[in-house]
Amino acid sequence: MSRHLHAVRDPDAPTAGREGAPADVSSAALDETARWPLTALLGVSLAGLFWWGLFQVLAAIKLHAPGFLAGCPWLTYGRVQPVAWNLLVYGFGIPVGLMVATWITSRLSRTALVGGALIFLGSAVWGGGVLLGVLAIFSGHSTGVEGLEMPGFTVPVLFVGYLLMASPLLMTFFTRRATEVYVSQWYILSAVVVFPWLYLAGALQAVVYPGRGVLPASIASWFVHGVLVCWFGGLALAVALYFLPKLTGRPLPSRNLAVFGFWMLVFFGPLGGMVRRLDGPFPAWMSSLGVASCSLVLVAGYALLVNLAILLRGLGATVRAGTVTAFMAFSAGSFLLWTLLVPLSGFEFLHARTGYTLFAAGLDWLVLWGAFGTAMLGALYYIVPRLLGEDWIRPGWVRLHFGLAVGAVTLLVLSSLLGGWVQGGAINDPSLEYVRVAKRYIPFAATGTLAFLVLWGGALLLVIQLKWMLLRRWLGHCLPKLRGWCAPVDSEVRA
Amino acid sequence: MNQGPLLFLGILASLVVSWSVLVLTPQFQLGDQGMVRLEDTGKDYPASRAGEAAQGEQIYRANGCQYCHSQFVRGPGAGNDLARGWGARRTVSRDYLRETPAMLGSIRFGPDLANIGARDDHTGKLLLKLYDPRAVVAGSPMPRYPYLFEERALGEGEVPAANALRFPEGYRLPEGVDEVVPTRAAEQLVAYLGSLRAEPLFFEVFPPQAPKSEPTAATNAPPSTVTTNVAPAAVTTNTPPSP
Numbered sequence: 065m066s067r068h069l070h071a072v073r074d075p076d077a078p079t080a081g082r083e084g085a086p087a088d089v090s091s092a093a094l095d096e097t098a099r100w101p102l103t104a105l106l107g108v109s110l111a112g113l114f115w116w117g118l119f120q121v122l123a124a125i126k127l128h129a130p131g132f133l134a135g136c137p138w139l140t141y142g143r144v145q146p147v148a149w150n151l152l153v154y155g156f157g158i159p160v161g162l163m164v165a166t167w168i169t170s171r172l173s174r175t176a177l178v179g180g181a182l183i184f185l186g187s188a189v190w191g192g193g194v195l196l197g198v199l200a201i202f203s204g205h206s207t208g209v210e211g212l213e214m215p216g217f218t219v220p221v222l223f224v225g226y227l228l229m230a231s232p233l234l235m236t237f238f239t240r241r242a243t244e245v246y247v248s249q250w251y252i253l254s255a256v257v258v259f260p261w262l263y264l265a266g267a268l269q270a271v272v273y274p275g276r277g278v279l280p281a282s283i284a285s286w287f288v289h290g291v292l293v294c295w296f297g298g299l300a301l302a303v304a305l306y307f308l309p310k311l312t313g314r315p316l317p318s319r320n321l322a323v324f325g326f327w328m329l330v331f332f333g334p335l336g337g338m339v340r341r342l343d344g345p346f347p348a349w350m351s352s353l354g355v356a357s358c359s360l361v362l363v364a365g366y367a368l369l370v371n372l373a374i375l376l377r378g379l380g381a382t383v384r385a386g387t388v389t390a391f392m393a394f395s396a397g398s399f400l401l402w403t404l405l406v407p408l409s410g411f412e413f414l415h416a417r418t419g420y421t422l423f424a425a426g427l428d429w430l431v432l433w434g435a436f437g438t439a440m441l442g443a444l445y446y447i448v449p450r451l452l453g454e455d456w457i458r459p460g461w462v463r464l465h466f467g468l469a470v471g472a473v474t475l476l477v478l479s480s481l482l483g484g485w486v487q488g489g490a491i492n493d494p495s496l497e498y499v500r501v502a503k504r505y506i507p508f509a510a511t512g513t514l515a516f517l518v519l520w521g522g523a524l525l526l527v528i529q530l531k532w533m534l535l536r537r538w539l540g541h542c543l544p545k546l547r548g549w550c551a552p553v554d555s556e557v558r559a
Numbered sequence: 560m561n562q563g564p565l566l567f568l569g570i571l572a573s574l575v576v577s578w579s580v581l582v583l584t585p586q587f588q589l590g591d592q593g594m595v596r597l598e599d600t601g602k603d604y605p606a607s608r609a610g611e612a613a614q615g616e617q618i619y620r621a622n623g624c625q626y627c628h629s630q631f632v633r634g635p636g637a638g639n640d641l642a643r644g645w646g647a648r649r650t651v652s653r654d655y656l657r658e659t660p661a662m663l664g665s666i667r668f669g670p671d672l673a674n675i676g677a678r679d680d681h682t683g684k685l686l687l688k689l690y691d692p693r694a695v696v697a698g699s700p701m702p703r704y705p706y707l708f709e710e711r712a713l714g715e716g717e718v719p720a721a722n723a724l725r726f727p728e729g730y731r732l733p734e735g736v737d738e739v740v741p742t743r744a745a746e747q748l749v750a751y752l753g754s755l756r757a758e759p760l761f762f763e764v765f766p767p768q769a770p771k772s773e774p775t776a777a778t779n780a781p782p783s784t785v786t787t788n789v790a791p792a793a794v795t796t797n798t799p800p801s802p
Contacts, residue, residue, distance in 0.1 A: 114673040126702060127668070130692070134703040141702050142623020204621030208662050235690045238563055251562070254570045261574055265582065270660070275586060280664050286581040290574075330570055334577035343637035344663060345650045347588060353580065416638050420667045422630055491667060492639040498670045502700045505668075 074095050088241065094170050094177070095450050101180035102451055103534075105163040105229065106444070108191045110527050112155020115198075117520030119157075120148040124513035128506045138202045146213040147201050152432065153291070154194045154222070158259070159187060159229065161299045161436070164443045165252045166233045167451070168306050172249055173240030179232040186228025193221035209270045209280050211288035219267045223260065230256050247322045251302035254330050258294040262334070278345055286337035292431050293333030293361070300435040301329075301368065302397055303443045304392040308375060311389050312382060317374040323514055325367030332360040339410045355410035358403075365403030374397055387466050391442025394470050398434030402427065405481075417492060422505060423484020426477050433473045433519065441469055444526070445532070454533045461525045466523035476515035483508025589652050607657050608754050615751025618744050620662060622704070629664035630755065644678065645671045646757055654757045669701060676756035681733045685749045686741050687724055694730050707745035713737040722746075 068490070123144040126132055133139045139513065170177050196269060206213040214222070233256055266287030270280035309316050316322060338354030376393070383389045392473065405427055409418055418424070445462050449455050451469025456462055487505035490496050594603040608616065619625070633640045634649030641647075650673050655661040687694055690708050699798035712735050713719065723738040734737065741749075 128700065130702040132702050135705050137622070137706045140622055140704070142626045143621075145626045146623060206620060206623060207660070208620035208625065209660050210625070210663075210665055211797075240563075243561065245563065247564070250566060253566055257567065257570055258574055261571075261578075265578055269582060274660055275590060277589065277592065277658060278652045278661045279585060279589060279662070280660040282585055283582055286577065290577065327569070327573075331576070334574060335580060337577070337581055340665070341663070343633040345631050345652050345655060345661075347585070347652070349580070350585065396634040412637065416636070419633075419638065422666065424665060480775060487667075488638075491643070494639055494642040494644070499696050499698050500667070503698065506700060 075262065088174055091171065092448075094174070095167075095453075096146050097176040097180065098167060098170055099451050099453075101177065101183035101232070102163050102447075104165055104184050105159050105166070106185050106448070106530075107185045109156050109158075109160035109163060110523075110530065111191070112157075112194065113161065113523050114527060116156055117149055117516065118150040119144050119151060121516045122512065123148050124509065124516050127509045128513070136203070143202055143204070143206070146206055146210075147198050150194070150198060150201065150209075150213055154197070155213075157192075157432070157436065158226070159190065160348060160440050160444075161255065161295060162229055162233065163301060164440055164447065165256060165299060167447050168302065168443075169233050169236050169249055169252060171355055172242060172246050172306070174234055174242045175236050175240050177232055178235040178239055182232050186225050186230070188225075189221060190225030190229055190552055193218050193225050196221065207271045209284045210276075211284045211291075212267055212271050213388045216267075216272045216276055219264075219272060223264060223267075226260055226263070230260070245317060246306070247301040247319065247326070248306040248325060250323075250326050251298040251305070254326075255295045255298040255302070258298075258330075258334070259291065262290045262294070272514050281344075282338060282341060282346055282350065285340040286334065289337035289340055290334035292428070293329065293336075296327070296431050296436040297333070297399055297402070300395050300431075302441040303439040304372075304396045305401075307388055307392050307443065307446065308353070308372070308383075308396070311386055311392075312376070312379055314375055314379075317371055321367045321371050325364040325371070328364035329361055329369070332357040332364075336361060336406070339406060339426070342415050355407060357408035358410055361403050362407055365400050368396070368452070369400055379508055388446045390443045390466060391438050391445070391469075395435050395439035395442065395472075398438070398473070402430045402435060417488035418484045419490075421484035421487040421491070422480045422508060423488065426480025426484055429473070429480055430477050433469075434477055437519075438469055438473065441465065441526070448533070452537055453535055454537050457529055457532050457536070461529055465522045465525045468518050468525075472515045472518035472522065476512055476519070479508045479511035479515065480550065483511075592653055594656065595653070605657050609750070611750040612754040613746050613751075615747035615749065615754075616658075618748040619751055620708075624672075625662040625664040627664075627666070627668035627701070628670065629667050630661070630670045630671065631663050632671060632673050632757070633753060640671065643670075646674045648757070650757050670753055672752065674756050676753045682749050682753070683725060685752055686745060687726070689745055689748065690724055690739055690741075692731075694727060696709060704745070707742055707748065709740045709742055710736040711738050711740060 122133075122139065123141060126139075126141040126144065129140075137143075166177065166183075169412050174347040194214075197218040200215045200218070205215050207215055233252070237253065266283055269275060270283040271289070274280045275283070305322070307318065336354050336357035339358050340354075342351045342354065344351075383393050409415055409423065409427065445456070445465075483505050486508065487501065490501040490504045591778045594605065596602070597604050607613075631650045632646035632648070635641060640649075654673075684695060688696070688701070691703050691705075692699040708724070710733065711720075720740045721741050726732070726739075749778045
């Protein structure tokens with residue numbers, strides 16, 4: 065942890081290497097090894113993103129147009145909504161997080177990806193598991209445990225799929241050449257090893273062998289909050305702390321502060337799970353612990369704020385000018401706001417009004433899309449051209465997608481938070497009939513529909529451009545090779 | 560922080576702590592909760608659900624009713640659930656012993672259902688609401704569930720089914736539909752909703768208006784004066800209303 069270790073500006077600049085490590089390789093060579101496994105992972109996650117957008121828009125429409133497609137049991141709100149959530153978390157969030165994390169690990173470790181074949185297998189198994197789970201929810205076989213709706217038979221499939229997808233990352237990390245383990249790698253390691261434990265413990269105890277009464281609900285809250293903190297928040301931080309120093313050319317100001325923030329987040333983050341179930345039918349100490357732990361995560365947020373504020377001092381114009389850095393800055397800002405709002409909304413003066421309203425959804429969107437989604441989009445716009453060796457065909461679309469995503473997330477979070485405030489006030493006024501309560505929050509829910517449409521449109525820009533690049537790569541590299549194989553050899557021509 | 564194995568162990572230890580505190584400890588505290596005998600009525604609480612209502616719980620789960628309706632009542636000081644008439648007291652973990660799983664819900668797009676069986680105990684009205692919420696509450700944002708009903712045309716001289724929905728005056732059925740008959744699933748769902756009622760008298764939670772000066776209040780049993788205050792006789796059973 066001595067000071068000279070972070071004097072390297074670019075976190076993945078070539079280093080001296082550990083003793084006995086193989087010779088250093090160029091970044092291009094690292095990317096070439098990772099190319100097709102990570103593209104497979106990206107394919108799975110973008111499929112998840114596409115279907116998430118479709119069903120999320122559908123669910124949002126159903127919230128304010130209750131007659132829309134009402135006759136089809138598969139498309140009732142109570143099934144489309146959990147399907148959309150599961151597609152976002154398991155279909156998009158997990159594979160895209162792994163893809164970006166694996167790429168960063170390979171770069172930061174200065175080690176070519178180990179065991180890439182496992183990723184192909186793993187993403188197929190994982191994708192199949194999510195598909196099965198989603199079909200089960202559609203057909204009415206949801207478990208009824210919020211956040212773990214996919215039924216028990218998908219648990220082993222998803223678990224094995226995850227192990228296959230994630231093990232190359234760990235193997236690459238543990239055979240690394242670089243001596244220093246950079247901040248981003250701590251967050252990546254915590255996300256990658258915490259998720260399977262959380263998932264296995266949560267799914268086993270809430271779904272497969274559920275406890276009695278309210279216990280599965282509290283276990284699911286622990287699981288969901290832990291995943292939001294360690295996977296969605298942690299990976300957003302890993303990406304932001306990797307790209308911001310790299311692209312601005314400044315070192316991270318304090319590694320010690322980063323160490324402190326990291327452990328505060330990893331220790332107190334999952335401990336705050338009951339903040340999702342305040343005032344519910346649970347022992348009071350669980351609620352208190354939830355709010356207290358989330359308040360301590362605020363310290364982690366503060367440590368991050370100090371580090372980033374010093375790092376980015378005077379660089380406002382540079383950060384805004386680069387699309388990737390702008391994505392990262394927005395992501396870090398959203399994460400900070402989330403760490404502030406979660407404990408704040410746990411206090412009784414706010415929670416008595418905003419608890420169990422759209423406000424809670426707004427907080428989730430703040431970390432899922434505000435912190436994680438934007439960080440991943442920014443990272444993809446940097447990584448994919450290097451991975452495929454092809455430039456973005458329409459650079460203008462990249463900037464357009466940034467504008468759409470940031471605008472949509474801001475609109476979504478603001479409308480949910482405000483809508484929750486209004487909804488909570490109306491619920492707490494017993495003189496209002498419930499249908500009048502609904503009339504007050506529905507405009508905000510309708511605004512959410514617009515935001516989801518824009519988010520989905522932005523995702524389509526990315527998907528279309530990526531397919532275009534893959535096609536061009538295929539035409540440019542693979543087709544000539546194929547032609548070469550099919551062309552008659554010289555001896556045949558002469559004969 | 561440059562040692563991979565140490566980092567790994569530290570992360571593992573953090574997670575084990577949160578698991579022990581948030582999963583294991585509640586299991587020790589609540590895991591062996593069982594039914595209790597209520598002194599006033601001599602009945603065990605919470606009694607398990609009758610078959611029809613237990614089937615209805617699966618319909619409730621399959622259609623995701625919990626994504627709009629919560630099933631818990633917050634106590635005084637946390638929101639205004641009691642004033643809204645959602646229950647006579649807050650709900651506690653023991654109320655949910657028979658639930659598999661407890662579908663508490665996270666967002667209250669619709670009203671809370673923890674005590675709907677005590678509040679809205681009218682089978683015909685609930686069925687009508689499931690078929691078309693707007694027929695009961697004008698402007699309701701609740702979706703329709705036509706797939707839980709059978710829409711039939713009546714032939715010449717055919718008499719309507721006994722359990723066909725009775726619509727309010729002026730309600731217009733779709734073209735070619737003469738009667739709407741609830742399926743088995745709809746009736747089970749309504750039986751389940753009827754079974755949702757937290758026992759008002761319960762030694763763990765006193766009703767908010769319970770007089771504190773009563774000398775009997777020092778014991779675990781609820782003071783007898785409270786009985787007449789809040790417990791209408793019909794609410795103390797847990798059996799669903801016969802359809």
